Amino acid sequence: MEQQMFCFQCEQTGGGTGCTGCAGVCGKSETAAALQDILTGALVNLAAVCPDETPSPTLSRLLLRSLFATITNVDFNPQTLQAHIDEVHALLKTYGGSPAQDFSLQEIWHAQEDIRSLKSLLLFGIRGMSAYAYHALMLGRSNAEVNSFLCKGLAALQASLSVEELLPLVMEAGKVNLTCMAMLDEANTGTYGKPEPATVSLTIEKGPFIVVTGHDLKDLELLLKQTEGTGVSVYTHGEMLPAHAYPELKKYPHLKGNFGTAWQNQQKEFDAIPGALLFTTNCLMPPRPSYADRVFTTEAVSYQGTVHIDDRKDFTPVIQKALALGGYAEPQHFTGINGGTSVVTGFGxxxxxxxxxxxxxxxxxxxxxxxxxxxxxxxxxxxxxxxxxxxxxxxxxxxxxxxxxxxxxxxxxxxxxxxxxxxxxxxxxxxxxxxxxxxxxxxxxxxxxxxxxxxxxxxxxxxxxxxxxxxxxxxxxxxxxxxxxxxxxxxxxxxxxxxxxxxxxxxxxxxxxxxxxxxxxx
Incomplete structure (x- = not known):
């Protein structure tokens, strides 16, 4: 079956029905979209032939990271998506499977509309759950029930199931995600302490700085450790704002405040910014030329032409870029959308x-x-x-x-x-x-x-x-x-x-x- 772009997994999907043609509303190319579908089909194939009721740590990590790469605004890079596919196929062969038998998502998109609807709910729910599970894994936590369900849910996508059979699976995804979120909560609070109410300034002080966006607290911690004594300040952006509430993160005096607002404003807010930008998870928008040279990615995030920080987590290039840019010569007093000069977080x-x-x-x-x-x-x-x-x-x-x-x-x-x-x-x-x-x-x-x-x-x-x-x-x-x-x-x-x-x-x-x-x- 010919592979062609069709994607309706996000709220802003084209025309309110689905992105088609040469690019998605999110900015991903037709090539990247096709590779994400191929990657998903390979994961379905792998889940279907995996003989273990409880996936091994190797398989679980591969499932989580590969699924994470298919979430909206995460991986726009055909090279890294192909690398994920190759890794899945390599493991697939150890289980006796064949890449030639990879599932095609076209079978879902062209299914009867109620089947398509429920399988889409299941697939997108699994993708979301994988992100939470991956964050927990980065902090050393894993859960057999979560990992087993990811295999079960993926395998079900290629099965001939009725509406009556799919509905319980979709609800089971909700049940297992509750376990997954509890695991992530324990991972965050067990590692960084219980969040405490904190008032966060929106002012950017003078001097070199790095803005960290996404969701990954572990990456922020590692960056804070590596920037100690360098004279580089660190600011959160978007979903990283709540980091200021964790005792083990806010103890770093160079974690200063929050820059900007939500993810969709980044192309305007990051325009010609004199600081380095680190993307740790989803929420990446295609960088504009005015700041593309200062964008760094890590973990599942990838964009062609930007520097990727690999699993060794050496943030030296990010720090050097911040020092070279120098930051603002004087403090910049930014405000929120409604004119406020600070925000409060930490009410977990x-x-x-x-x-x-x-x-x-x-x-x-x-x-x-x-x-x-x-x-x-x-x-x-x-x-x-x-x-x-x-x-x-x-x-x-x-x-x-x-x-x-x-x-x-x-x-x-x-x-x-x-x-x-x-x-x-x-x-x-x-x-x-x-x-x-x-x-x-x-x-x-x-x-x-x-x-x-x-x-x-x-x-x-x-x-x-x-x-x-x-x-x-x-x-x-x-x-x-x-x-x-x-x-x-x-x-x-x-x-x-x-x-x-x-x-x-x-x-x-x-x-x-x-x-x-x-x-x-x-």
């Missing part, structure tokens, strides 16, 4: 639950009437200002939890306090969605009710595959009445969408005013 589940009694008393006294979780991925599609306006319009007696890069739409707003707490609590990265789940379950336990009986509303934005697996976890937990936007996934067929609406009451966002009126009426 330990920090929030440490004041649970205060929260519970405030609810009982009527000081807190509603909880909102407003978070998820940011993106460039028009309509995402909905989330800013929604937060601005929430009543003064409500508490807002947020996480992931969607918060940059509103995290510099001063919303005041309620019940003695800041009204806006940043719980961390998208990787920290487990914190929000843990807080919700703890509140339900404290009030002797189910999560769906809490005065809690989830208003979520999605962009890529990690958001898909989080959504599957929420559905597995039976959480209902989720508001999702800015558009619904293109890979959901009308029948599967109707099923989710009927079973879980998922609603597409409309306007902040209308949605708030509907929420507060209950």
């Amino acid at each position: 589940h330990d920090a929030v639950l440490s004041v649970a009694d205060t929260v519970i008393d405030a609810v009982k006294q009527g000081k807190i009437r509603r909880f909102f979780l407003v978070g998820g991925c940011d993106g460039a599609r028009p309509g995402r200002n909905y989330y800013t306006e929604f937060v601005k319009k929430t009543p003064a007696d409500s508490l807002i939890l947020t996480l992931a890069c969607g918060k940059f739409r509103f995290n510099d707003l001063d919303l005041g306090t309620v019940g003695g707490l800041p009204r806006l609590l940043d719980m961390g990265q998208c990787n920290d969605a487990y914190s929000a789940i843990k807080v919700a379950l703890a509140l339900a336990d404290a009030f002797h009710c189910g999560v769906n009986d809490l005065p809690l509303s989830l208003v979520l934005s999605w962009y890529e595959q990690k958001a898909v697996c989080i959504l599957l976890t929420l559905l597995y937990l039976g959480i209902q009445n989720i508001y999702l936007g800015p558009t619904l996934p293109a890979f959901l067929s009308p029948h599967i969408l109707s099923y989710l609406v009927e079973q879980y009451h998922i609603s597409p966002i409309s306007t902040p005013e209308a949605d708030l009126k509907k929420i507060l009426a209950h």
Whole structure:
């Protein structure tokens, strides 16, 4: 079957139906897209012939890193994608498999629409889960259940399964992802300590500096160690902002503050920046010529023409580039999207639950009437200002939890306090969605009710595959009445969408005013 570009795995997919032609909306070429599909098909083939119920460490690491490379805005480089394929094929041969039998994703794209919808949900959920599992692996944590399910789920993609057989598999992906997120949470807090609330400056001091973006805390730690005593300051960007809350990271005095906002603004914010840029995970946009010479990648991230820091993790080239560029001659006082000069982060589940009694008393006294979780991925599609306006319009007696890069739409707003707490609590990265789940379950336990009986509303934005697996976890937990936007996934067929609406009451966002009126009426 001829390989041609078709991709609808992200929220911004072309025409709201799928990217075709010579390039995707994300910037990946037709060649890179085809290689990602071939890599996925090779992984399906490998999973199907693997005789082990529990994959070996070698196989598990290969699955995780290769799947990670297929997530949106990670690997744009045909050379590294081909290297992944070659590595999979080499291991495949040791199991007696043949690359000639690699699965073609065209079989999914051309399947009956409900089968295509459910297999897409399963595949994209697996891709998202692989990212979380890979972060945990970098900190020395692994989980047999997670690794086994990745093989099971991949192998199921080539099987002739009915809708009735696929639905439980999709829900199982949500269940296993909960285990995966708990593992990552333990890995992060076990390595770097429990996050503590921290106020983070948006000012860039004079002198040489490096901006670190992505999600990988281990890479940030290694860079901080290697930049000690060099005179180079380190700033976070995007999803790395919550690093300032971890005791073992914020102890480094040259971890100064945060530069810029969310990932989709980087081409504007990084324009001619006099500092080095290190991309540790997904969220890379094709670099513009004005700053391409100072972009460095590591781990699964790759882009042709940029310098890649390999597994030896020698960040000397990044440090030398920062020193050569010299940084700003005077401090630069940047602001957030709404004009704020600092942001607050660090309200993970330990920090929030440490004041649970205060929260519970405030609810009982009527000081807190509603909880909102407003978070998820940011993106460039028009309509995402909905989330800013929604937060601005929430009543003064409500508490807002947020996480992931969607918060940059509103995290510099001063919303005041309620019940003695800041009204806006940043719980961390998208990787920290487990914190929000843990807080919700703890509140339900404290009030002797189910999560769906809490005065809690989830208003979520999605962009890529990690958001898909989080959504599957929420559905597995039976959480209902989720508001999702800015558009619904293109890979959901009308029948599967109707099923989710009927079973879980998922609603597409409309306007902040209308949605708030509907929420507060209950």
